[in-house]
Each structure stands twice: as C-alpha cells, then as structure tokens.
Amino acid sequence: MPPVPTEQAKPLTLTLTDPQAYGRSFSETYDSWYSTVTDAEATAGFVADRCPGGVVLELGVGTGRLAVMLRRQGLEVIGLDASDSMLRRCPADVHRLQADMTQPPLRPGLDTIVLCGFNTVFNLASEHLQQKLFHRIRPLASVLILETMELAEPSGNGTRSVAADSQVGLKQVVDGTVVVTTTSQDAARQTVVGRHLEISNEAVVSRPWMLRWATVRQLDAMAAKAGFDLSERYGSWDETPWPGSVGNEPSVAISVYR
Ligand SMILES: C[S@@+](CC[C@H](N)C(=O)[O-])C[C@H]1O[C@@H](n2cnc3c(N)ncnc32)[C@H](O)[C@@H]1O
Structure with missing residues (x-):
C-alpha cells in the first residue's frame, strides 16, 4: 500500500503568535x-x-x-x-x-x-x-x-489550571475524515498550544494554533x-x-x- 502523503498546512517554523496564524491554519475548514x-x-x-x-x-x-x-x-x-x-x-x-x-x-x-x-x-x-x-x-x-x-478557576492569589498539561482531545469523524486534537499547556503563562491533525484518505494536514x-x-x-x-x-x-x-x-x- 502506498504511503499516505503528509502535508504540513504551513511550515513548522510558522510562529503561532503571528496574528495571521489562526487564519492560515483554519480558513479552509x-x-x-x-x-x-x-x-x-x-x-x-x-x-x-x-x-x-x-x-x-x-x-x-x-x-x-x-x-x-x-x-x-x-x-x-x-x-x-x-x-x-x-x-x-x-x-x-x-x-x-x-x-x-x-x-x-x-x-x-x-x-x-x-x-x-x-x-x-x-x-x-x-x-x-x-x-x-x-x-x-x-x-x-x-x-x-x-x-x-x-x-480555569481562581485559587488564592493565582490561578489554577483545570486541564492536564498535555492531552489528546476529541477525535471527530467528518465525512470519513478523522480529526485528532492534541494540546499542551503552560499553566504559568496561561497558554495552550494545540494541533488539529486532519487525517483523510488523501493527506494528513496539521493545523496548529495557540491561545492565551x-x-x-x-x-x-x-x-x-x-x-x-x-x-x-x-x-x-x-x-x-x-x-x-x-x-x-x-x-x-x-x-x-x-
Ligand atoms: C475563533 S475565530 C472567530 C471568528 C468569528 N468571530 C466567529 O465567531 O466565527 C478568531 C478570528 O480572530 C482572528 N484574529 C486572530 N488574531 C487576530 C489579531 N491579532 N487581530 C485581528 N484578528 C485576529 C482570526 O484570523 C480569526 O478569524
């Protein structure tokens, strides 16, 4: 069976703090x-x-x-x-x-x-x-x-994250396409970096994102x-x-x- 081509939606060097980053990852979908x-x-x-x-x-x-x-x-x-x-x-x-x-x-x-x-x-x-x-x-x-x-819920003077540091999240199947979400978070900075991996018969597309x-x-x-x-x-x-x-x-x- 031929290997499934893997596409990176954008180069891995793309900075997720770029104001255009969200659109680059998600505008198509x-x-x-x-x-x-x-x-x-x-x-x-x-x-x-x-x-x-x-x-x-x-x-x-x-x-x-x-x-x-x-x-x-x-x-x-x-x-x-x-x-x-x-x-x-x-x-x-x-x-x-x-x-x-x-x-x-x-x-x-x-x-x-x-x-x-x-x-x-x-x-x-x-x-x-x-x-x-x-x-x-x-x-x-x-x-x-x-x-x-x-x-997150406040605790004392600071905040406590309610999510685990790294997670593999929801897997959706949309028209035969599987979407796997991975997240990893930095509780001190209150940031989460994630990736929606869209796996279809044609390609694997990585859609990275970040939020604070x-x-x-x-x-x-x-x-x-x-x-x-x-x-x-x-x-x-x-x-x-x-x-x-x-x-x-x-x-x-x-x-x-x-
Ligand atoms: C979660 S989407 C929400 C889109 C729409 N408001 C809705 O509810 O469907 C966030 C939007 O914010 C835009 N965005 C992200 N960072 C931005 C920035 N620094 N300045 C302006 N727009 C930004 C993204 O391009 C994206 O279209």
Whole structure:
C-alpha cells in the first residue's frame, strides 16, 4: 500500500503568535467545522439590543459567521481581522478591514459598540497584548462585549489550571475524515498550544494554533485598567445568569463593559 502523503498546512517554523496564524491554519475548514459552534442568531440579538447607533465593530470577524447575523438585525458591521484568507470568505456587505486588533486603524470618537466573540481575545498570545487591546479599544467604544470560555478557576492569589498539561482531545469523524486534537499547556503563562491533525484518505494536514486564556476576574482587571466598568455578565447570549467558575467544567461568560 502506498504511503499516505503528509502535508504540513504551513511550515513548522510558522510562529503561532503571528496574528495571521489562526487564519492560515483554519480558513479552509472554518465554515464546515465551526458554523454552529456558538449561537450566532442569539449573539446578534443581544448585540442589537445594546446598539442604538446601529454600528458594530467586530474584532476577529473571520469568515463572517456572526457578522451575517448582525447584518440581518439591520446593523452596519465593520469586520476587522488580521487574516486575509479568513476575510476573503466574509460577505461583501460587511465593511472588511484587515488589521491587527491591537492596532485598529480607526479614529477615536467613532463611538461604536465593539464585539469580540467566541474566545477571540484569547488569540492574543500574552497578557500584554490582551491589555493593549483593552487600551486601544477604549477610545473607540462606548460598549465592549466579550464572549470567553472560563477555562480555569481562581485559587488564592493565582490561578489554577483545570486541564492536564498535555492531552489528546476529541477525535471527530467528518465525512470519513478523522480529526485528532492534541494540546499542551503552560499553566504559568496561561497558554495552550494545540494541533488539529486532519487525517483523510488523501493527506494528513496539521493545523496548529495557540491561545492565551484569561479568567473573567483577570479580564475585568484588564478592562478596569483601561477605563471600562463591567455592566452585565451572563452565562449565555439568552441572558441566563452566569454560573461563576464551577469545578472543572468550562463555562461561557458573556461580559459587557462600558
Ligand atoms: C475563533 S475565530 C472567530 C471568528 C468569528 N468571530 C466567529 O465567531 O466565527 C478568531 C478570528 O480572530 C482572528 N484574529 C486572530 N488574531 C487576530 C489579531 N491579532 N487581530 C485581528 N484578528 C485576529 C482570526 O484570523 C480569526 O478569524
């Protein structure tokens, strides 16, 4: 039997902290793998209820999964993303802007509402970059809405990771293709480096990624440093109460800062 060719999606030297790294790994598969990963319709309804000006800036708009629903709510959407390959897939009725979200090329005083959904803030690979995001968004936004996964529970003054250091995660079979996820994390830096290995009959494709997680307590502190106050927090886009950090179970947190 001939060997199955092995493709590296991108060279191994690709730095995962590059703002374009996520798009390089996932733009081809994003829509088929993640179209229903969170409730896009409920997200758009939640944002529209808090957007009297009718303009929303979405950070990390990607292929437009959320932006399409925001448009259906009648909102103007400025969709910012670092990745040209993600943005190319985003519908043209979104004002697409290729930029790093820590350096948004927008005038202060825009006074828009800003949405950063589906853990996108965790794509920024250090606390420094996440703090920079809050500082840079503050002059642009009257309201900042973040959706994050609470991955760790606070313990004492520090944080304790709830996941093991290295894991082989979910194996999915999609149309005969197997996807194996491997992760390894650095608890001190709060970073996780992972790889989705997509194994089909034709090829093995490696899709590497990296995230730097933060607890809601840490996000609140970064937001406060930049001059934002927490005004609402929920456990879902349907406004169910946020359950807090519970045990080892990851929980969604929707945070609204003003
Ligand atoms: C998890 S995807 C979310 C896409 C979309 N918001 C959604 O919910 O389907 C994260 C997106 O953030 C983008 N991204 C990552 N780092 C970025 C950065 N530094 N500046 C701007 N966009 C970035 C990626 O290219 C990707 O499109």
